[in-house]
Amino acid sequence: MICNHPLMTTVIMVIVVAVVILAGVGIGLLARSRTGPQAPVPLVPTAVPAELQDRVQALLAEDRPVQAVKEVRQATGLRLVDAKRLVDTLRDGRLPEPGPHLPSQGSESLADRARRMRDGGDLSGAVALVQAETGMTRQDADRFVTSLG
Template sequence: MTVLALVAGLVLLVGIISVGLARGGRGQAAPGAHPPMALPADLQVRVRALLGENKPVLAVKEVRQATGLGLVDAKRIVDALKSGPLPEPLPYAPGGQGSVADRARTMRDAGDLPGAVSLVQTETGMSAADAERFVSTLS
């Protein structure tokens, strides 16, 4: 498969998902549910550069790789970046006070899911997917 065919397939997939969400498809988030919006400044700069080059698919891919988020949440973040800057994650201090779970829960509840996932990955060695599942189950 050529790179061009792969890119075309990704563009088609993003378009299908976007149309489905616009029409109220099954993959639509619950009302009031928002993807994590805290992104490091360097990631925001890279994503904005890709958007400036008219490469939204690569921008979504960049967000997914950097955060471990799914396609729909990453696309929402990229769309939000088009209209203005997003907050930066709270500072991460390894070995801080409290358990990893307590610190990750605090970060997640403050709107910094990528930071919480990163904290769990760094301190436990979990994969991004496992760390995201762990953070999402914290009550």
């Protein structure tokens, strides 16, 4: 039996639209669950010079994050996504104050370089180095450097 009442036709149309929307949402959730949880992408390890950090902080204070990303890309050669991630970490205060980052000598590991800096009396520089190359928080980097044998 077909209903010719306008109110009943409207109710049926609303129900059909709701079912279609819910089906689309369900399919989207199912597809997303099959890809698994999205792990956070780690920051590309890079030492950030004090001048660049200061410039980025100034641009962020002026509410100019796009310019900050542009300047980071120009200064570091990072890809857009990595430069944006670096600016975000600077905004959040997760990068260290720049220290005297020692260049790697041959196949010397990060632990060896950090240990050498710490043993030379530059604990804060060693912590900054570990933070810059790993993206660790200051507290985690400090624990790492302190625990080095």
